[in-house]
Amino acid sequence: MATIKEVARQAKVSVGTVSNVVSGSAPVSPKLRERVLKAISHLDYQPNHVARSLKVRQTRMLGMVVSDITNPFFPQMVRGAEDAALSHNYLLVTINTDDHLEREKQILSVLRTRRVDGILLVMSPNDGDVTHIRNTIAAGIPVVCLDRLPPSLSVDSVATDNVKGAEMCVRHLISMGHLHIGIITGSVKLQTASDRLKGYENALTEAGVPIDRNLIREGDFRLEAGYRLSKGLLLSAKRPSALFATNALMGLGAVKATEELGLRCPQDVAIAMFDDLPIAEALRPHLTAVAQPAYSIGFQGAELLIGRIEGSVNGKKPITIRLEPELRVRESSLGSASPARLFETGVPAQG
Amino acid sequence: MATIKEVARQAKVSVGTVSNVVSGSAPVSPKLRERVLKAISHLDYQPNHVARSLKVRQTRMLGMVVSDITNPFFPQMVRGAEDAALSHNYLLVTINTDDHLEREKQILSVLRTRRVDGILLVMSPNDGDVTHIRNTIAAGIPVVCLDRLPPSLSVDSVATDNVKGAEMCVRHLISMGHLHIGIITGSVKLQTASDRLKGYENALTEAGVPIDRNLIREGDFRLEAGYRLSKGLLLSAKRPSALFATNALMGLGAVKATEELGLRCPQDVAIAMFDDLPIAEALRPHLTAVAQPAYSIGFQGAELLIGRIEGSVNGKKPITIRLEPELRVRESSLGSASPARLFETGVPAQG
DNA sequence: TTGAAAGCGCTAACAT
DNA sequence: ATGTTAGCGCTTTCAA
Numbered sequence: 069m070a071t072i073k074e075v076a077r078q079a080k081v082s083v084g085t086v087s088n089v090v091s092g093s094a095p096v097s098p099k100l101r102e103r104v105l106k107a108i109s110h111l112d113y114q115p116n117h118v119a120r121s122l123k124v125r126q127t128r129m130l131g132m133v134v135s136d137i138t139n140p141f142f143p144q145m146v147r148g149a150e151d152a153a154l155s156h157n158y159l160l161v162t163i164n165t166d167d168h169l170e171r172e173k174q175i176l177s178v179l180r181t182r183r184v185d186g187i188l189l190v191m192s193p194n195d196g197d198v199t200h201i202r203n204t205i206a207a208g209i210p211v212v213c214l215d216r217l218p219p220s221l222s223v224d225s226v227a228t229d230n231v232k233g234a235e236m237c238v239r240h241l242i243s244m245g246h247l248h249i250g251i252i253t254g255s256v257k258l259q260t261a262s263d264r265l266k267g268y269e270n271a272l273t274e275a276g277v278p279i280d281r282n283l284i285r286e287g288d289f290r291l292e293a294g295y296r297l298s299k300g301l302l303l304s305a306k307r308p309s310a311l312f313a314t315n316a317l318m319g320l321g322a323v324k325a326t327e328e329l330g331l332r333c334p335q336d337v338a339i340a341m342f343d344d345l346p347i348a349e350a351l352r353p354h355l356t357a358v359a360q361p362a363y364s365i366g367f368q369g370a371e372l373l374i375g376r377i378e379g380s381v382n383g384k385k386p387i388t389i390r391l392e393p394e395l396r397v398r399e400s401s402l403g404s405a406s407p408a409r410l411f412e413t414g415v416p417a418q419g
Numbered sequence: 420m421a422t423i424k425e426v427a428r429q430a431k432v433s434v435g436t437v438s439n440v441v442s443g444s445a446p447v448s449p450k451l452r453e454r455v456l457k458a459i460s461h462l463d464y465q466p467n468h469v470a471r472s473l474k475v476r477q478t479r480m481l482g483m484v485v486s487d488i489t490n491p492f493f494p495q496m497v498r499g500a501e502d503a504a505l506s507h508n509y510l511l512v513t514i515n516t517d518d519h520l521e522r523e524k525q526i527l528s529v530l531r532t533r534r535v536d537g538i539l540l541v542m543s544p545n546d547g548d549v550t551h552i553r554n555t556i557a558a559g560i561p562v563v564c565l566d567r568l569p570p571s572l573s574v575d576s577v578a579t580d581n582v583k584g585a586e587m588c589v590r591h592l593i594s595m596g597h598l599h600i601g602i603i604t605g606s607v608k609l610q611t612a613s614d615r616l617k618g619y620e621n622a623l624t625e626a627g628v629p630i631d632r633n634l635i636r637e638g639d640f641r642l643e644a645g646y647r648l649s650k651g652l653l654l655s656a657k658r659p660s661a662l663f664a665t666n667a668l669m670g671l672g673a674v675k676a677t678e679e680l681g682l683r684c685p686q687d688v689a690i691a692m693f694d695d696l697p698i699a700e701a702l703r704p705h706l707t708a709v710a711q712p713a714y715s716i717g718f719q720g721a722e723l724l725i726g727r728i729e730g731s732v733n734g735k736k737p738i739t740i741r742l743e744p745e746l747r748v749r750e751s752s753l754g755s756a757s758p759a760r761l762f763e764t765g766v767p768a769q770g
Numbered sequence: 771t772t773g774a775a776a777g778c779g780c781t782a783a784c785a786t
Numbered sequence: 787a788t789g790t791t792a793g794c795g796c797t798t799t800c801a802a
Contacts, residue, residue: 069534069558071779082789087781094782097787112558117532118472119779122794127469137497138697143489150515159533161512164501181468182510207420207463291701320701327703346489350642350671352678352703422795433773438797445798448771470795473778 070111079107090115121183130373131179131187132162133172139289140316141343141362142190145214148366149188156374158185167192167288173200179209186210186373188366193257196220210376214369217259224376226369226389230260230342233358233393234267234314237340240356241310241401242275246338250301250308252318254289261289264314264342283308287318294321302329302337309337310401316343319355323400334403344396354398361391421462430458441466472534481724482530482538483513484523490640491667492694492713493541496565499717500539507725509536518543518639524551530560537561537724539717544608547571561727565720568610575727577720577740581611581693584709584744585618585665588691591707591746592661593626595753597689601652601659603669605640612640615665615693634659638669645672653680653688660688661752667694670706674751685754695747705749712742 072090076083081100088094089104096104107113121127130153134142146162153160161184165171172192177200179187187204189211198221205211205223213225241249251268254261269279285301287293294313298321301308311326313319319341323333331337333353344359345351368389375381423441427434432451439445440455447455458464472478481504485493497513504511512535516523523543528551530538538555540562549572556562556574564576592600602619605612620630636652638644645664649672652659662677664670670692677684684690684704695710696702719740726732 073779083780084782084790085788088788091781095787100788112554114528114532114558116473116534116779118469118478118534119794120781121469122467122473122796123779123781125794137488138494140491140698143494146488147515154514159512159529160514161510163505163511164498177465178510181465183467183469203463207465291698295701317698320698324701347491347642347668347671350646350675424795434796435774435798436772439772442797446771451772467795470778471797473780474795474797476778 069116070113071116072113075104075107075111075113078111079103126185127183128157129159129161129182129184130370131175131182131184131189132160133175133179133187134162134164134190135167135192136164137162140345141215141360144346144362145190145366148363148368149370150366152367152370152374158370158374160370165192169194169197176200176204180204180207184209186212186377188212188214188369188373190214191216191218191258193255194218195257210373212369212373212376214365215260219259222386224372224387226365226372226391227260228360228365228393229390230263230393231267231270233342233360233395234264234312235271236267236393236395237342237356237358238268238271238312239275240395240397241312241338241340242271242277244310244338244401244403246308246310247275247277248280248283248306248308249310249312250283250285250298251312251314252285252287252294252297252301252322253314254287254293254318256286261286261314268312280306282306289315289317291317291321291324294318295325296321298322298325299329302326302331307337311337311339313339313341316341316345316357319343319357323353323355333400336403338403339400342393348398353400356398356401357396359394359396361394364391420467421464422467423464426455426458426462426464429462430454477536478534479508480510480512480533480535481721482526482533482535482540483511484526484530484538485513485515485541486518486543487515488513491696492566492711495697495713496541496717499714499719500721501717503718503721503725509721509725511721516543520545520548527551527555531555531558535560537563537728539563539565539720539724541565542567542569542609544606545569546608561724563720563724563727565716566611570610573737575723575738577716577723577742578611579711579716579744580741581614581744582618582621584693584711584746585615585663586622587618587744587746588693588707588709589619589622589663590626591748592663592689592691592752593622593628595661595689597659597661598626598628599631599634599657599659600661600663601634601636601649602663602665603636603638603645603648603652603673604665605638605644605669607637612637612665619663631657633657640666640668642668642672642675645669646676647672649673649676650680653677653682658688662688662690664690664692667692667696667708670694670708674704674706685751689752689754691752699749704751707749707752708747710745710747712744715742 076086150160169192256262285297311322313322340356342358344357423434427437439447501511520543607613636648662673664673691707693709695708
């Protein structure tokens, strides 16, 4: 690979002039510019960005730490972040943690050593152990948290209003006549999960329906957990007439469990979930879902981060962006709870 | 951020000694090592990987160029590549092209300027215009092509045996009594697509079924195209009794079209597709699919690439790895073509 | 075993 | 407008 020196020699100019031609940071006479350009194309010269990074002390790289890109919620978010990053000439480096805190710590350390200019972080469940994040910020690397929020940390963040989304969803189920609504949730250590649970409780409470702890089942945000917890609920003495899954994978698990038990959706059990799938409408049952603006979360997160990096956003107070969820009602929740069915399964109509 | 110099000063040793402690590349006496370690933790020193990269002329970064991470086939592949990369201490930088050739060229140029050590590439449709890839390789950056193969380029590659996968799938449909099988395919400019088409034709031919060009519909690998092309086929005079979708998104489009026309799957029209979805078994109808080892493609691709980079793999001849697809038969293809139905739609049983 | 110093390829300050 | 040069933070020879 040719260096700036070789280009300079071939064009019979100084390296400074070549640099000026390449970066346009200072005027160069047409004659010399011509010669430089010719040498560049002749030598197939590509500036060494590593050397530049060392000199100007910025890599124009952003770290993106997600739990698992194979979870269909994240690719959209990553695309949003990538589009914003590239439009500002940053490169996005995405790494998965699988929600392991130790891995997250290690990755943050790698990103520091790599001197990324900033980090977009989807936190792992952490029990308040956030010193690694604090240290990263203290080392001068701005961090913007996406999707999940750190209860005990003052940091910029972009996320959906999860309480509200869950409220909308559960209110809808109640309006369809369901009073016995099971919820399957990921780790309530994640504020995402606890907020959705709170929304569920709010909606029930405002409708005067007492909270039944038996209807609340906690696992992780994977399909398998959704399947297992749903099965537990559907086989319990007081079978719920509706299931609220707190993310898409758990929702699919609920569908699988429902099917496997020979129950019809929505006639026997209604299902609604947090997160919509891009492919949802192509599949049966058409699932009622709370759509999150995943792309926007990524995009706005990256914009905010870049604002911090470049100083256009300043101020000590953390910036909190809450995006609006959208309820998409589809057939999976459209069967109303029928007293007859409730009677059959021995569950008396409540309220 | 502390530098190696500050650590050296604080530990009262030379920078060379600090370097040796950090990298372990030369022995250091316990006494000095101790002092250095203390200074490092005291200053929260993180070596500057950018400076190291400049000096040793390797970034330990791999570029991963995919068409679109929101296509559910790719996240698994990326995970495979990431796992392999991280285990060898490489960082994976993933970028989307949306199958735009111009964008691919631009990204390859960015990756060169960034001095990545190697590139994993899922090519865009290119009409044989591969000089940008050739140039990248000529510049000393090894490239391994994944999933899609360059007909006119001698380069390492890892992909599924697409001909075979399509053959398996179509043979299965034939064995279920289908002789009038429609195929919806992405751009046949991609060898991936043309190979699957070839497999389709092979299976028909070996069964003595003549190829009907009317049953072959070409679009791109997106859901919308799958939907549109399927609708066209299902509304045509000779409605096929089975649909073979050449990727998952097109398959979902086919499901949507089938539903929308009030046709039952598999009773009215059987559906089978290339690519399995991790979430497939949670959804109705359960789709018969040719599963590709996406994770393996990514993993083995990265291993091969790293082998090239580090010289453990050499030899001028390109290495071609073909992985075996696996047919997963599910309910969407289990209805056999009934003569009665064929009669209804005016299609006489053939063969 | 340790220290001193050159140099990776670039930018930017300074001199001309 | 152009050339010269110091220096970004590290690794690695070479000498001691």
